[in-house]
Amino acid sequence: MSRAARLIAIGWRHHVRNLTASRFFVVTSVFLPILLSTVAFFMFRAGAREGTLLYASLGAGVMGIWSSTLFGSGGAISWARREGTLEVLVVSPAGYFWVLLPQTIATASIGLYSLVATLVWGRLLFGVPFAIAHPLAFVVSIPVTVLGLGMLGLLMASTFVLYRHANALSNMLEFPVLFVSGLLVPLSALPVWVRPVGWLLAPTWGMRAVRAAALGGNPWPPMGVTVGLAGAYLTLGALFLRLFLRLARERATLALT
Amino acid sequence: MTSAPAMTGARATLRVCLVGGLISYRALFNWISPALYIPTMLLGPVFQILFFVYLGRFVQLRDDSFFVVGNAVQISGMSGVYAGVMAIANERQFQTLSALLASPANRPALFIGRALPVIANGLIVSAWGFGVSALLLHFRPAASSLAPLALVVLVSVVSCTAWGLTLGSLGMRFRDVFMIANLAYYLMWVFCGVNLPESALPTAMVWIGRALPMTHGIQAAREIAAGGSLGGAAGLIGVELGIAAAYLVAALLLFRLFELEGKRRATLEQA
Numbered sequence: 001m002s003r004a005a006r007l008i009a010i011g012w013r014h015h016v017r018n019l020t021a022s023r024f025f026v027v028t029s030v031f032l033p034i035l036l037s038t039v040a041f042f043m044f045r046a047g048a049r050e051g052t053l054l055y056a057s058l059g060a061g062v063m064g065i066w067s068s069t070l071f072g073s074g075g076a077i078s079w080a081r082r083e084g085t086l087e088v089l090v091v092s093p094a095g096y097f098w099v100l101l102p103q104t105i106a107t108a109s110i111g112l113y114s115l116v117a118t119l120v121w122g123r124l125l126f127g128v129p130f131a132i133a134h135p136l137a138f139v140v141s142i143p144v145t146v147l148g149l150g151m152l153g154l155l156m157a158s159t160f161v162l163y164r165h166a167n168a169l170s171n172m173l174e175f176p177v178l179f180v181s182g183l184l185v186p187l188s189a190l191p192v193w194v195r196p197v198g199w200l201l202a203p204t205w206g207m208r209a210v211r212a213a214a215l216g217g218n219p220w221p222p223m224g225v226t227v228g229l230a231g232a233y234l235t236l237g238a239l240f241l242r243l244f245l246r247l248a249r250e251r252a253t254l255a256l257t
Numbered sequence: 258m259t260s261a262p263a264m265t266g267a268r269a270t271l272r273v274c275l276v277g278g279l280i281s282y283r284a285l286f287n288w289i290s291p292a293l294y295i296p297t298m299l300l301g302p303v304f305q306i307l308f309f310v311y312l313g314r315f316v317q318l319r320d321d322s323f324f325v326v327g328n329a330v331q332i333s334g335m336s337g338v339y340a341g342v343m344a345i346a347n348e349r350q351f352q353t354l355s356a357l358l359a360s361p362a363n364r365p366a367l368f369i370g371r372a373l374p375v376i377a378n379g380l381i382v383s384a385w386g387f388g389v390s391a392l393l394l395h396f397r398p399a400a401s402s403l404a405p406l407a408l409v410v411l412v413s414v415v416s417c418t419a420w421g422l423t424l425g426s427l428g429m430r431f432r433d434v435f436m437i438a439n440l441a442y443y444l445m446w447v448f449c450g451v452n453l454p455e456s457a458l459p460t461a462m463v464w465i466g467r468a469l470p471m472t473h474g475i476q477a478a479r480e481i482a483a484g485g486s487l488g489g490a491a492g493l494i495g496v497e498l499g500i501a502a503a504y505l506v507a508a509l510l511l512f513r514l515f516e517l518e519g520k521r522r523a524t525l526e527q528a
Contacts, residue, residue: 024436035443039452040312046457047316165293172296175304185308185315 007094011102012109019072019110026113028071033064033114034121040184041126054129057122058214059184062207064114065149066177072107073153074170076100077160087255090245097241100157101234108150115142138213141223145210148202148226151233158241161248183207202229270366277362278370285347286340298382302332303389309452310394319454325396326478327451329386330410333379334417334445334471340378341421342438344371345512346428354429354525358516365509372418379414380407398482405487406478412497413474419504420470426508429515429525450475470504473497 037060044056080086122128181203205225212219248254306328348354390396428434448466477493519525
């Protein structure tokens with residue numbers, strides 16, 4: 001196994017175990033999406049629009065992955081700052097990028113809990129049918145979406161190095177991304193100015209891929225876009241991290257809380 | 258001239274309430290800065306309103322006003338629940354709880370004083386939500402509705418703050434009070450009719466919602482925003498006030514209970 005792959009695998013395992021030991025994190029990433037999905041189920045059921053509850057169920061599930069990613073990525077640097085480990089991690093021989101990358105993938109992976117929980121919740125309580133149009137594509141679309149969201153988390157986390165109140169920013173970003181990425185409301189139903197913003201976000205395309213795989217349609221093009229965006233986020237995240245870490249060290253603001 | 262030790266009775270209680278409340282707010286929330294406040298309390302809630310208004314339009318459930326009013330009132334709960342919890346639970350976290358409990362301060366005055374800045378903050382957040390909705394979503398209640406609407410929001414914020422103080426009292430005993438606050442805040446979305454009419458919810462959920470803060474306040478606000486009179490919504494406002502009083506009493510009783518238990522078991526400062 002190459003050095004990078006080993007760092008990612010060990011870092012991912014460490015962060016998954018660490019985060020799932022936190023009741024606060026698990027409740028936030030699993031229970032809250034279930035509550036949101038419950039609201040969505042009731043709204044879809046009571047509304048006049050014809051349609052499948054599976055549409056809402058999948059949207060609410062991806063919302064859970066987003067919540068987990070946002071919370072974990074926003075917290076990654078803040079927690080390290082608070083625990084006094086940020087400087088040690090930054091000067092580690094591996095480089096901080098290889099510390100942060102598995103952490104953001106781990107937070108998005110934990111969001112899978114919420115996807116599964118939301119689907120099970122919808123099936124048990126609301127009788128949401130779980131009939132998948134393209135099972136293979138569905139199975140592929142989930143990790144692709146997680147990857148896309150994880151890389152978006154990395155990009156965000158890299159910019160949080162310079163921002164002391166990263167948690168506040170991550171609190172703020174929850175609804176904007178839910179809004180502009182069409183997780184429950186399609187982009188076509190949103191204001192025109194929102195759509196180009198949504199196109200730049202991996203959750204938009206990951207959601208399209210998951211829905212096309214589950215409800216019918218061609219899931220492969222949106223999956224390709226998700227992977228492409230993940231690559232772009234990864235590149236930008238690495239560049240930003242290098243730039244912002246240098247600035248934070250020059251200004252001696254790295255450890256400031 | 259009245260000396261400080263002689264300053265007793267109503268004046269001392271008022272001082273604990275107003276001056277003590279303000280000082281404790283500044284001390285417990287000294288970490289709040291514009292860089293924290295603006296994203297969390299102002300920008301995030303705007304997108305919450307937009308999200309649910311557009312979701313409501315998409316599923317064709319109700320008109321925009323239903324979601325604007327529900328969410329603009331509910332976002333004040335962020336202040337009520339979280340700040341209400343922190344107003345008590347942070348004393349434990351900051352290791353100042355013992356000093357506070359050793360003081361002879363009147364406990365209801367202590368509670369109400371801590372609630373006042375939280376209530377003021379909730380009003381600001383809710384007013385911001387309504388203001389932005391007027392700009393972005395053309396939410397236009399009649400001018401004559403504005404004062405009654407403000408009164409209903411005030412009652413709802415008071416009620417929610419009392420609920421937050423009740424949860425905060427649990428922080429005297431339980432470690433994970435912020436997790437409880439998180440759950441309580443989000444449960445309000447499901448049960449309090451923020452985005453759902455009662456007719457869309459199962460009966461059991463409707464009854465749970467009726468025991469929670471904001472449910473009646475949101476209903477009253479919707480009636481008034483739709484052109485109803487304050488008198489017409491008086492029943493709902495009265496129930497909301499009753500719920501506020503009940504939670505305030507519960508908060509005081511729990512606080513007293515956990516104070517006595519904490520002293521007896523020497524666990525007050527145990528994190």
